[in-house]
Amino acid sequence: MSKVTIKPYDGPAGGWGSAQSVMRHVGREGVARVTAALPQQNKTGGFMCVSCAWAKPADPHPAEFCENGAKATAWELTTKTIGPEFFARHTVTELLSWPDHDLEEVGRLTQPLRYDPASDKYVPVGWPDAFVEIGRELRAVDPHAAVFYASGRASLEASYMYQLFARLFGSNNLPDSSNMCHESTSVALPKSIGVPVGTVGLEDFEDTECILFFGQNVGTNSPRMLHQLQGVSQRDVPIITFNPLRERGLERFTNPQSPTEMILGQETRISSHYFQVEAGGDIAALMGICKALIALDDEARAKGEPLVLDHAFIREHTHGFEAFADKARATSWKEIERHSGLKRADLEETARIYARSQATMAMYGMGLTQHRKGVESVRMLVNLLLLKGNIGKPGAGILPVRGHSNVQGQRTVGISEKPELVPLDRLKELYGFEPPRWEGFSTVDACEGIVEGSVQAFISLGGNFVRAAPDRDRLEEGWRKMRLNVQVSTKLNRSHLVTSEISYILPCLGRTETDQQAAGPQVVSMEDSTARIHGSRPVATPISEHLRSEPAIVAGLAKATLDPNPKVDWDAWVADYSKIRDAIEATYPDDFKDFNQRLFQPGGFARPLGARERKWDTDTGKANFVVPEGMNSHGLDLTEDMLRLITLRSNDQFNTTIYGYRDRFRGVEGTRMVVFVNPDDMARLGLNEGETVTLVGESRDQVHREFGGLRVVGYDIPKGCIGAYYPECNGLVPIWHHAEESKVPAVKSVPVSIRKNGQSAMQAQPS
Numbered sequence: 001m002s003k004v005t006i007k008p009y010d011g012p013a014g015g016w017g018s019a020q021s022v023m024r025h026v027g028r029e030g031v032a033r034v035t036a037a038l039p040q041q042n043k044t045g046g047f048m049c050v051s052c053a054w055a056k057p058a059d060p061h062p063a064e065f066c067e068n069g070a071k072a073t074a075w076e077l078t079t080k081t082i083g084p085e086f087f088a089r090h091t092v093t094e095l096l097s098w099p100d101h102d103l104e105e106v107g108r109l110t111q112p113l114r115y116d117p118a119s120d121k122y123v124p125v126g127w128p129d130a131f132v133e134i135g136r137e138l139r140a141v142d143p144h145a146a147v148f149y150a151s152g153r154a155s156l157e158a159s160y161m162y163q164l165f166a167r168l169f170g171s172n173n174l175p176d177s178s179n180m181c182h183e184s185t186s187v188a189l190p191k192s193i194g195v196p197v198g199t200v201g202l203e204d205f206e207d208t209e210c211i212l213f214f215g216q217n218v219g220t221n222s223p224r225m226l227h228q229l230q231g232v233s234q235r236d237v238p239i240i241t242f243n244p245l246r247e248r249g250l251e252r253f254t255n256p257q258s259p260t261e262m263i264l265g266q267e268t269r270i271s272s273h274y275f276q277v278e279a280g281g282d283i284a285a286l287m288g289i290c291k292a293l294i295a296l297d298d299e300a301r302a303k304g305e306p307l308v309l310d311h312a313f314i315r316e317h318t319h320g321f322e323a324f325a326d327k328a329r330a331t332s333w334k335e336i337e338r339h340s341g342l343k344r345a346d347l348e349e350t351a352r353i354y355a356r357s358q359a360t361m362a363m364y365g366m367g368l369t370q371h372r373k374g375v376e377s378v379r380m381l382v383n384l385l386l387l388k389g390n391i392g393k394p395g396a397g398i399l400p401v402r403g404h405s406n407v408q409g410q411r412t413v414g415i416s417e418k419p420e421l422v423p424l425d426r427l428k429e430l431y432g433f434e435p436p437r438w439e440g441f442s443t444v445d446a447c448e449g450i451v452e453g454s455v456q457a458f459i460s461l462g463g464n465f466v467r468a469a470p471d472r473d474r475l476e477e478g479w480r481k482m483r484l485n486v487q488v489s490t491k492l493n494r495s496h497l498v499t500s501e502i503s504y505i506l507p508c509l510g511r512t513e514t515d516q517q518a519a520g521p522q523v524v525s526m527e528d529s530t531a532r533i534h535g536s537r538p539v540a541t542p543i544s545e546h547l548r549s550e551p552a553i554v555a556g557l558a559k560a561t562l563d564p565n566p567k568v569d570w571d572a573w574v575a576d577y578s579k580i581r582d583a584i585e586a587t588y589p590d591d592f593k594d595f596n597q598r599l600f601q602p603g604g605f606a607r608p609l610g611a612r613e614r615k616w617d618t619d620t621g622k623a624n625f626v627v628p629e630g631m632n633s634h635g636l637d638l639t640e641d642m643l644r645l646i647t648l649r650s651n652d653q654f655n656t657t658i659y660g661y662r663d664r665f666r667g668v669e670g671t672r673m674v675v676f677v678n679p680d681d682m683a684r685l686g687l688n689e690g691e692t693v694t695l696v697g698e699s700r701d702q703v704h705r706e707f708g709g710l711r712v713v714g715y716d717i718p719k720g721c722i723g724a725y726y727p728e729c730n731g732l733v734p735i736w737h738h739a740e741e742s743k744v745p746a747v748k749s750v751p752v753s754i755r756k757n758g759q760s761a762m763q764a765q766p767s
Ligand SMILES: Nc1nc2c(c(=O)[nH]1)N[C@H]1C(S)=C(S)[C@@H](COP(=O)(O)OP(=O)(O)OC[C@H]3O[C@@H](n4cnc5c(=O)[nH]c(N)nc54)[C@H](O)[C@@H]3O)O[C@H]1N2
Pocket: 051, 052, 053, 068, 181, 182, 214, 215, 216, 217, 218, 220, 221, 222, 242, 243, 244, 245, 247, 277, 278, 279, 280, 281, 282, 364, 365, 366, 367, 368, 401, 402, 403, 404, 646, 647, 648, 649, 651, 653, 654, 655, 748
């Protein structure tokens, strides 16, 4: 770890800061392997980035990767490895004291490992022995007590096999990282517009006349999108941002791909307007914009001027407008200002800009979804779009910016705990078995089951569940009592080290590594944030000959666990992945028509989405206005000393993978142990810049939650809100603090108070 420095950063997103950051990471990980791969990243016929799910254009830049995409590739393609010698040298108890960064930084896992409680070490095991024991153990477990988790990175092929394995075993316990992420979207949108995914495509950026941007940190988490936003901004199109923090990537950008911009230091503004909404203030902010817009329309009607709303669209295509408009008219500005933390004049200004635009897109991320009222927040955003007919026309639409590179695709091919979302009858017909019909565990349900002791086996296709999920301390305690913990992984993480009675690490190939099977080298596929499907061809030699591909590991587990089924030939699928794609097509004929033939279509091939054609697959047959129940998204009863903790990603991490300790844009280097506090709150709470404090969480369930050692950093953040990094702070999030309908942990408004060092009281005392 380098020296700690905390000072504001003046540079743009992209630019030289980004170029330097890439070079530092590439240099560290073994230059040749990485630089040979990067030109193939996100290109048709190349490999799809392992970082975010942003769209891959049909006409890519010469270098179609961003700073963080390059870091992700470098991290996977590192030449460092940890073989049996490493595990012979370190006990699990010792490794448990290492920070997340160090665990992954030591290099790639190379061999299957089994935990040996006697020596407290992981020891090498052969693949066949591993499969035999895991199969035997799983067979002894009730299908309700086994969890099949997936982190959204595995390919469509591996994911399809994985869900089939779980269902043949008799379980619908198929939570995935989406349960902690965009599940609020997947629950909100079907009721509103009849599809579970966004409607925007890359082409819409050419036609749009206005962008509304809620709670997504583009410069860090989907930087390639800055290219599209730059184009939009250069056409002088307004981009109106709502975010508690002034995120640099949402302010200005220098394109590292443009020599002129780099040499001349030219910057493009991204947001034309920036409103620092309070954490959980979005429903109110959106209601304010809707209210102002409806008032403009009412006024125009009174004066006999052209109307502002798209009444033809509302009549023909929507349901529930009157009730919604009445609610907007009846909601007072006082209430809107109080809950959003924004001024009426700013929301009216937004409404006027929005009123002038004939094609508006709304994009959003975790700032909307990770709240108790995350589902209602997403529906509120749709309400605003519907008022002007902004779904199903060029330049318009809703864009949930997805996280993991194939998180959307995993849901498309059946990784879901919700049986009604999976074509179970089709699976029954194809594979001659009776699929379970019961509702499986979401992530939150799985956490509860682990804590209570009802979950006995946890299989993980990627990810780092104990770090990513809420209520860490309680979760780890339960996790240790499980019978079986199987982690299919590329790098070492804490979910391996918090061991259960029997624990296995099964190391797999990364997506960038060539995958040789009986029928030759294999390719895989994934779905991006705009619902387009892309083939991905790996480019690098595997780091170890002992690694297996994810499809091969899933097949190994399935064959060892299940009775043979003449209709499921796991070996044939592993030999030739095009056969898995045939099976996917047979299961989902509409989405995956001619799958193998279209695999490498430039720009990917699109899944059909009714809402794009204004066909509404909803209960009313129309797009629905949905009136929110309350006016805030956080759903908390605020008190004087309760602060709303926003858990944040730095610019130097991918979820629980910590690349380094530089959050360049926020000016924090050398540490992640900081808490961002508004200067007025600092004065009110008697906090000094640089002092160390402890965050104390909810305890109404008699569970004590606290996290200390955080250094106070005065920051431009709304009063009453504080920010600190995920995953460090996850022990402060009670399992039951989640979005109401989607069960996404509400990690963007965690109720906490601050305790000064040496202070014994549970609550911070106002000074
Ligand atoms: N480099 C990198 N890329 C990533 C990831 C990564 O960790 N690193 N993670 C991937 C994954 S899985 C995901 S889901 C995405 C996550 O990408 P994002 O959706 O950007 O998620 P966060 O970084 O958690 O931050 C969300 C933003 O919401 C703002 N925010 C917080 N609370 C509120 C609120 O109440 N209202 C509003 N309007 N805004 C709010 C925060 O200030 C922050 O700017 O990125 C993906 N891409």
